[in-house]
Amino acid sequence: xxxxxxxxxxxxxxxxxxxxxxxxxxxxxxxxxxxxxxxxxxxxxxxxxxxxxxxxxxxxxxxxxxxxxxxxxxxxxxxxxxxxxxxxxxxxxxxxxxxxxxxxxxxxxxxxxxxxxxxxxxxxxxxxxxxxxxxxxxxxxxxxxxxxxxxxxx
Amino acid sequence: xxxxxxxxxxxxxxxxxxxxxxxxxxxxxxxxxxxxxxxxxxxxxxxxxxxxxxxxxxxxxxxxxxxxxxxxxxxxxxxxxxxxxxxxxxxxxxxxxxxxxxxxxxxxxxxxxxxxxxxxxxxxxxxxxxxxxxxxxxxxxxxxxxxxxxxxxx
DNA sequence: CATAACCTTGACGTAGGGGTAAAGCGTGGC
DNA sequence: GCCACGCTTTACCCCTACGTCAAGGTTATG
Numbered sequence: 273x274x275x276x277x278x279x280x281x282x283x284x285x286x287x288x289x290x291x292x293x294x295x296x297x298x299x300x301x302x303x304x305x306x307x308x309x310x311x312x313x314x315x316x317x318x319x320x321x322x323x324x325x326x327x328x329x330x331x332x333x334x335x336x337x338x339x340x341x342x343x344x345x346x347x348x349x350x351x352x353x354x355x356x357x358x359x360x361x362x363x364x365x366x367x368x369x370x371x372x373x374x375x376x377x378x379x380x381x382x383x384x385x386x387x388x389x390x391x392x393x394x395x396x397x398x399x400x401x402x403x404x405x406x407x408x409x410x411x412x413x414x415x416x417x418x419x420x421x422x423x424x425x426x
Numbered sequence: 427x428x429x430x431x432x433x434x435x436x437x438x439x440x441x442x443x444x445x446x447x448x449x450x451x452x453x454x455x456x457x458x459x460x461x462x463x464x465x466x467x468x469x470x471x472x473x474x475x476x477x478x479x480x481x482x483x484x485x486x487x488x489x490x491x492x493x494x495x496x497x498x499x500x501x502x503x504x505x506x507x508x509x510x511x512x513x514x515x516x517x518x519x520x521x522x523x524x525x526x527x528x529x530x531x532x533x534x535x536x537x538x539x540x541x542x543x544x545x546x547x548x549x550x551x552x553x554x555x556x557x558x559x560x561x562x563x564x565x566x567x568x569x570x571x572x573x574x575x576x577x578x579x580x
Numbered sequence: 581c582a583t584a585a586c587c588t589t590g591a592c593g594t595a596g597g598g599g600t601a602a603a604g605c606g607t608g609g610c
Numbered sequence: 611g612c613c614a615c616g617c618t619t620t621a622c623c624c625c626t627a628c629g630t631c632a633a634g635g636t637t638a639t640g
Contacts, residue, residue, distance in 0.1 A: 282586075282587075282588070283586090285464045293628080296457070296628065296629095303627090313636090314587080314637075315587075315636080317588090326564065354633090363591095367570055368574075371567070381556055385553065385560065394490055395490060402542065406536065407530070412528060416524055420522075420525075438617065445597075447597085448618080449598065449599085450596085452620090453596070468619090469604080469619060470606085
């Protein structure tokens with residue numbers, strides 16, 4: 273322990289910190305949404321902080337946007353490509369390929385942005401309706417209580 | 427035809443108008459989310475306008491709020507109770523029971539309101555992040571194009 | 581070294597449907 | 611009256627995204 277600077281995490285801790293189950297983590301790995309983590313000698317999975325972020329990201333795309341894991345996989349792969357692109361500090365290597373990858377990432381993010389915008393709008397619509405109903409119910413409740421005072425329990 | 431004033435709908439038309447499949451409509455019925463519709467002599471289902479509204483409502487709760495069908499069932503049942511309550515025009519009958527039902531409906535709507543509010547907030551957070559990323563990507567793209575002009579294809 | 585606490589793979593179950601088959605209804609044309 | 615054609619019926623298996631054991635291996639601790 274304290275072998276390298278990196279604090280490695282076992283699956284239980286990752287599960288706790290991300291709010292998903294261990295089963296889900298193994299499932300994501302199986303489906304290619306999480307890169308296979310390194311293992312201890314005994315076979316235990318060892319995750320890093322980046323994996324935690326990745327899981328949280330996947331969950332947001334699922335919960336907020338309602339995307340399927342297949343769609344999410346495409347997205348995180350495009351985003352991963354982008355990260356590699358950033359890491360490549362050779363400034364001259366194949367610019368057109370870089371442009372292609374960047375364009376792909378832009379497409380993905382734009383798509384996400386469109387979905388968020390649309391859903392956000394529907395949400396605010398729904399919120400308005402719910403507000404209205406709550407006010408109506410509140411009036412009814414007041415009315416019921418008024419009736420109750422005028423004619424107490426039979 | 428033109429027998430009664432009510433325009434009854436077959437499953438195909440309901441499917442088209444709600445955007446769900448016929449399979450889904452039968453599934454919802456099976457799960458108790460839709461009250462079993464009346465049938466023609468031959469067994470064909472006959473829906474009414476109210477059923478259409480109901481399906482759309484269920485879908486909003488699913489897509490926007492991400493609720494399970496079991497949760498949604500509870501909600502629509504509470505809302506149904508409320509509609510019956512509204513229809514009972516005997517103003518004196520069992521006020522405390524009415525209050526109980528109304529309170530239940532208020533709970534349901536409040537719950538939905540909470541979820542919407544929470545999700546809406548997360549959405550706007552995500553939207554901000556996506557905006558930021560899009561701007562960054564746009565800068566990178568500009569930079570790549572600048573590099574390309576200075577050193578054309580090798 | 582024993583024991584608890586953690587982890588492994590594997591298999592089966594469940595929710596929310598999709599697809600398709602094989603059959604039955606309904607209605608207009610002749 | 612009968613046929614063709616489209617719509618509907620139930621029934622069955624397939625899929626995704628996991629939940630839930632079961633049976634056993636690993637690691638940390640006294």
